Amino acid sequence: MLSGIIGLIFAMLLLLNGFAALRRPLDALVERDPIGRKLLERGGEKLALYVYRIYGGAFVLLGMFVAYLSLGLLRNP
Numbered sequence: 001m002l003s004g005i006i007g008l009i010f011a012m013l014l015l016l017n018g019f020a021a022l023r024r025p026l027d028a029l030v031e032r033d034p035i036g037r038k039l040l041e042r043g044g045e046k047l048a049l050y051v052y053r054i055y056g057g058a059f060v061l062l063g064m065f066v067a068y069l070s071l072g073l074l075r076n077p
Contacts, residue, residue, distance in 0.1 A: 007070030011063045018059030021052050 021029065026049050030036040040048040 001074065004070045004073035007066055007073060011067035011070055014059050014063030014066060018056045018061075018063055021056030021059065026052070 026040070026045060029052050030040050030048065036048060036052070039051060043051075
């Protein structure tokens with residue numbers, strides 16, 4: 001039961017972070033990210049935005065998977 005609740009909290013955080021990476025403009029994403037700034041300098045705006053979109057999509061998918069597992073743990077104690 002407790003592992004299901006903790007999993008749902010982690011899933012919510014993953015989903016929030018993933019959707020934030022998908023919806024924010026590039027300037028807001030690289031504001032406090034030194035790796036993102038280096039990527040922007042070396043690869044350009046298009047590559048940096050592409051990498052952030054992949055990152056956001058992966059986090060959304062991972063969050064949905066964790067939520068699915070956590071709900072399964074809550075249903076079958």
